[in-house]
Amino acid sequence: EAQVTQNPRYLITVTGKKLTVTCSQNMNHEYMSWYRQDPGLGLRQIYYSMNVEVTDKGDVPEGYKVSRKEKRNFPLILESPSPNQTSLYFCASTHFYGANYGYTFGSGTRLTVV
């Protein structure tokens, strides 16, 4: 089944403790992206990657890191999480060109930083 898999689904952590949210897709998509979703603010892009070893900042990159060493994986790293990073996070991927353009989203990771 074509899908984007995020782990974990739920995470509670303490301020300053480094964490990684994993994202993997099995559709050979070139483009992958991380979003955070907050009430009243909608979906905001954190980072995106147009291909292996190519990453770029989205609208709200502060406090986050990403890497794209393999085409299928795009982990989100919070080096020193803070309470304002409490949010619902989504990974998404898509082919970058042509009729198949359109995000496939993961199921989300609900992160709470205390």
Place this chain on the structure above:
Amino acid sequence: AQSVTQPDIHITVSEGASLELRCNYSYGATPYLFWYVQSPGQGLQLLLKYFSGDTLVQGIKGFEAEFKRSQSSFNLRKPSVHWSDAAEYFCAVLNRDDKIIFGKGTRLHILP
């Protein structure tokens, strides 16, 4: 800058009634437009998309949308809603920087 506006934060309709969710975009060229649905506790699912050609596009779950360039709109419609359609709906546009810009969403409530 390109943007997407969904004027209605909440909409309530009765089961079996017709539905129209509004979306207006700001974009100079022919836009790539999308509608997504997010059910409670789930990720977003692509309902339909418009790239070019026929301005009335059909999607999954019985939804359709019509692109109207003169009104800069891409409204989502369904002739008869079901209780399972209760969800949040997002309109989106692909901008010049190859980023997908999302609207703030419209939450749909269904009355039995």
